[in-house]
Amino acid sequence: MFVLIFRTIILYFISILALRLMGKRQIGELQPFELVIAIMISELASMPMQDSRMPLINGIIPVLTLLIIQIIISVVQLKSEKVQKLICGKPSILIEDGKVNIQELRHQRINLNDLMEELRLNGYFNLQDIEYAILETSGQLSIIPNSQLTPVKKEDLGIQVPQEKLPITLILDGKINSENLNKANKTMDWLNNQIFKNNISSVEDVFIGLLDSKGNFYYQLKNSLESDK
Incomplete structure (x- = not known):
């Protein structure tokens, strides 16, 4: 025993x-x-x-x-x-610009009732209030609401703001992602200019470089624990 x-x-x-x-x-x-x-x-x-x-x-x-x-x-x-x-696969966009991607729902084998339940659990009841709903590789649902409806509601104050977009990774661990660069409608000349403007000696020194939701170039160097913009 x-x-x-x-x-x-x-x-x-x-x-x-x-x-x-x-x-x-x-x-x-x-x-x-x-x-x-x-x-x-x-x-x-x-x-x-x-x-x-x-x-x-x-x-x-x-x-x-x-x-x-x-x-x-x-x-x-x-x-x-x-x-x-x-x-791990890649994230799937289930809702874009307030419209459900029916083909992606079928591909992920998710019915509309399940999707609406997840939206309600996250505090959203109208599809038109959602800019993006993304099914992450972990199975979690990430929601990006319409910028006009985020607290405090800017539309109630009469403030017009540009719609935020999905961040796009351009550099990961010193390697340039050409596919994402094309998706962002950016050229190598633009990326090289960003590297030069931020006094980065080489792309290989960049741990992560991305185009954030506001269209700004954000990066973090491998040898730095602090993020720079």
Whole structure:
């Protein structure tokens, strides 16, 4: 009996350590591959608890192996946007300019009632009040309301503001995303001018560079903990 208790305590702390090293995300925020690894770790850790004849090392090694796999995948994702899209997919725009993208709803296998329920839970009741509704890779729904309707309602004050757009990543970990550059209707000359204007010695020094929702170039250098604009 004491042996079983001792084995359970060891596997418990190993599982806690593995999940702790995976990061601080909540279950609802896990990427698909992270959720799979978390489920597998719980299953593998429970097997030596149920069968005392199984060597303890047979439960520890698979858990540590999955932890290493998760860390490797996370590091590779930071370096390559293509790998990130391959493993986690990419966000899907379900509503744009107050109009539902029916084709994308069908592709994501989401019915209109489910979408309207999510909107209501987020405090929105009219489709025309929403500029964008984005289904993130974690399954969470992000909502960007119409700029005229954000608190305090600017339309009530008679203030006209330009509509904010989706931020577009142009540089990630020192690499230029040419596809996003074209989507933003920007040229390499424009990007090079932004780099020169902000006294950036090389694109490789930029950890992230993007066109924010107001159309401004925002960047953060690899060797800086502070963001610059």
